């Protein structure tokens with residue numbers, strides 16, 4: 001389902017077994033070497049979303065290999081099986097196996113939303129590559145707000161993201177504003193997928209950074 005040029009929603013792309021596998025993996029990554037935590041913002045605040053990163057460590061305006069604003073540890077490698085999963089999503093979204101061949105994501109950002117967490121409207125501009133972002137959602141449903149490239153304000157389109165949904169953001173929408181204004185607590189198949197509460201979102205990206 002194409003929401004906007006380059007933005008493709010694949011509802012229910014992950015089966016329950018794949019979702020369980022991802023939840024187990026996220027639980028392991030959340031233990032460390034850089035524990036799942038709330039990112040500190042340059043303004044002095046903290047994000048309500050909790051995150052853990054693979055491949056590169058993200059903080060606002062900056063990618064590094066180590067958690068230089070936290071415990072200094074190096075983030076784990078992005079596993080090949082996760083990059084493969086991203087390529088399969090891309091091939092399905094664009095209905096073109098070739099679209100995925102050269103796609104080499106080098107970072108995964110895992111976001112955990114408890115019942116009160118939100119993500120304000122923002123652009124993802126730390127990546128120097130225009131390659132698509134692949135997003136995977138597990139757990140409670142949320143409202144995903146997909147805006148425009150000019151301003152953080154209207155016009156936008158609200159889409160519900162549910163457990164198992166995949167989304168690809170490429171082409172003209174790669175640098176569009178977007179956010180998660182609302183979660184529906186208790187709305188997902190959380191017990192089935194091994195998640196006590198809340199929502200997990202994984203995004204795969206290409207940083208375009210060397211080595």
Ligand code: MD3
Pocket residue numbers: 109111119124133135144167169173174175176178179180201203
């Ligand atoms: C559209 N995550 O991690 S995923 C983020 O559900 C982020 O956790 C949200 O926004 C979440 O930065 C939304 C969908 C998403 C991710 C990256 C995008 C949409 C995007 C980058 C460009 C355009």
Ligand code: FE
Pocket residue numbers: 122123124178
């Ligand atoms: Fe984002």
